[in-house]
Structure formats: C-alpha cells, structure tokens
Amino acid sequence: MDSLTQAVLGASVQGAVLGRFQGRRALVYGALLGTLPDMDVLVDFGDAVADMTYHRGFSHSVFVLGTLAVLLTWVTRRLFPDARYSAGRLFTCIALVLLTHVSLDAFTTYGTQLFWPLTTPPVAISSIFIIDPLYTVPLLVAVIAGLLIGLGRSGLRWQYGALALSTLYLFSTLAGKHMAEDRLEQALALAEIEPDHVFSSPTPFNTLLWRVVAVDGDDYYEGLVGWLDDAPPPLERLPRHATDGQQALLTSPQHHRLRWFTRDTLRYDLIDNHWVVTDLRLGMTGYHPFRFALARETKAGERQIIADTEHWPVPEADYSRLRDLWRRAIDPSYRLSLAELAADLNAGAEPSGLQGRASGSPLQ
Numbered sequence: 001m002d003s004l005t006q007a008v009l010g011a012s013v014q015g016a017v018l019g020r021f022q023g024r025r026a027l028v029y030g031a032l033l034g035t036l037p038d039m040d041v042l043v044d045f046g047d048a049v050a051d052m053t054y055h056r057g058f059s060h061s062v063f064v065l066g067t068l069a070v071l072l073t074w075v076t077r078r079l080f081p082d083a084r085y086s087a088g089r090l091f092t093c094i095a096l097v098l099l100t101h102v103s104l105d106a107f108t109t110y111g112t113q114l115f116w117p118l119t120t121p122p123v124a125i126s127s128i129f130i131i132d133p134l135y136t137v138p139l140l141v142a143v144i145a146g147l148l149i150g151l152g153r154s155g156l157r158w159q160y161g162a163l164a165l166s167t168l169y170l171f172s173t174l175a176g177k178h179m180a181e182d183r184l185e186q187a188l189a190l191a192e193i194e195p196d197h198v199f200s201s202p203t204p205f206n207t208l209l210w211r212v213v214a215v216d217g218d219d220y221y222e223g224l225v226g227w228l229d230d231a232p233p234p235l236e237r238l239p240r241h242a243t244d245g246q247q248a249l250l251t252s253p254q255h256h257r258l259r260w261f262t263r264d265t266l267r268y269d270l271i272d273n274h275w276v277v278t279d280l281r282l283g284m285t286g287y288h289p290f291r292f293a294l295a296r297e298t299k300a301g302e303r304q305i306i307a308d309t310e311h312w313p314v315p316e317a318d319y320s321r322l323r324d325l326w327r328r329a330i331d332p333s334y335r336l337s338l339a340e341l342a343a344d345l346n347a348g349a350e351p352s353g354l355q356g357r358a359s360g361s362p363l364q
Helices: 003-022 025-034 036-042 048-054 062-079 087-106 133-149 153-191 242-248 253-262 321-330 338-346
Strands: 197-202 209-216 219-226 235-239 266-271 274-279 291-297 303-305 361-363
Touching (some): 003 025, 003 036, 003 133, 003 153, 025 036, 025 087, 025 133, 036 087, 048 253, 048 291, 062 087, 133 153, 153 197, 209 321, 219 321, 242 274, 253 266, 266 338
Antiparallel strands (some): 197 209, 209 219, 219 235, 266 274, 291 303
C-alpha cells in the first residue's frame, strides 16, 4: 500500500497496544516503524527488473521481520529498562506493526515475498488497490484524533474502532474478488474458453468495479465486472504475442524472473526493434507502469539481450478515464471498450514484425 496508509496503520497499531504507556509518542513511533519495511526502495538492485522484483523481498519476509522484532525488543529494553510495560507487550507491538505492514501489502496486486528466502512466488491476493480511501481514512482520522485528544480511554477507542473498521473492509474485498472471478468463469464457459490462468483486481481507488483477465496462449481476454451487474461480463480478446516473445527472450535472466514474479501474466510487443515486456497485472488497461525492453533486434537480424534493463516509456496516465470507470461501476449498461484503452499501450508505436490476431475482438 501507499506510504501514508502504512504510516497510519503502524501508528494506530502501536497506539492501541502501547498508547496508554507511551501516550502520543506511540503514534509517532508506530508511524516510523510502520514504514520501515519499505526502506528497501533505497537499495539499487542493479537494473529496473531487479529493482521491481526484489522490492518487497527480504524486507517483507516474515522470517526477517520476526527476527528484527526480537532484536528491537532486546535493544529497547536495554535502553529503557524501567519502562512500565513488559517485554512481551513490547515484542507483540513491534511484531504487529511490522507484520501488519507486509500482510496488507500481500492483499495488493504487486507481489510480496512473505517467505523470503524461500523461492515460492510472491503473495499477491490482489483484492485491494494500492490506494484505497475506504481503508485509509478511518485510520487517518483515528491517528489525528489520538494526536489531538491523547491516548486516554477515548483516544484508545478511536484506535480500536478504526483498526476494526479497516480490517473488516479489507476482508470484505475478498468477497468482491470471489464475485468477479465467479462472473469471469461464467463468461469463459459461455465463450468455451479454457485459459491457462486467470487474474482479477479492483479498478483504481475502489472495490466496486473489478478488472478480470484470462490468459490463453498468444491472447488474453479482459472484462469489467461490477457488483451491480446482472450478467457475466463481455470479454474482449487482445494480443499477447507470447510465442514469439518468449522465444526471443529464452536466454534473458530478467525475463525468467519476471515470469516467476508475475506468474506469467505478461504481454510482449516488438516496438522499434525492441522486445518490450509488460506486466499486465499492475495499473489499468492501457496504462501499465511496469514495462521493460529486454532485447533488441539488429538490422542484421541478430537478437541482443539487454543486460541493464530500464523502464520502457509509458503513456501519460489519463485520469479522465477514472470518470468512465466510475460510471461503469454504477451503471452496468455504460459501454466502456477495453480494446480502445489497450490501444493507448503503445501510443504512436506500431509493433514491428508481429501479425497477431485482431486486437479487441468482442466475445458475446
């Protein structure tokens, strides 16, 4: 989740556990501790793909953070031996602040390596967008209330109430995900499609409207599902160019890692003689922020793997699309073409040498 959310979550957790001993300082300490796992963004892992796929790695491991909680408890007790709370309560607080951070991250789409150094794929429940006001605002209000009135009985109630409300909302997003994937299964059955795998995520800033994706070889199918819909979503077929792209990138270690990190939810485009790989999970149709050029085709017909990958330029986000998504969320009859949105993905650049299926074929 975003840094503000993680800060107020950490503040509210520490305020709830140690607020009656530390007072308002608990909110400050919790906010700082709650952002600690994300300090790995300061590490240069070598290239753009590494920076993406190693983020939320060791610093988000339950094994690392459990050990860190023990060490921080020991250091704090050495520095403040006369504290009015027990070492057990202190350890519980530190562990909760750290582990709620990574648990919340696991509910997003990005991918959190909870069990590093094990090589299991990152956990990405993908039931909440990286910024969701309905989750954050109760915690923010509670923290502000605690700073204003202190953490006496009333201030503590604000923390307990906000944590309960945000947690209930977080788990309610699982119902939305189940609904979206159930509707997707119905649509796939009607179209007689048996995909390799499916993916679903809420659209930006809400859990009313969901984006569903079915990956099927060289194609992928996209649709939108809302709580107010009374029928399976129409699916639009889009080209993925997986056969050509994967063949071109057989020897690319970055490609291998991206396939593992995203569970193979990738699109391949040959643009300006560069093989560009797009993570289809993140962002929204037509605006996927994580794109990488992994190889180039020379004029002599040779293929060169790019060792030091960088982010491929993405079109500027068109925030007016958010109004369209909101209208679609509350009005199932509102037509919104995902194929038109996807056309923005390679704005101004024609894929070279690829003759995939027609983009955006509707399935009814």
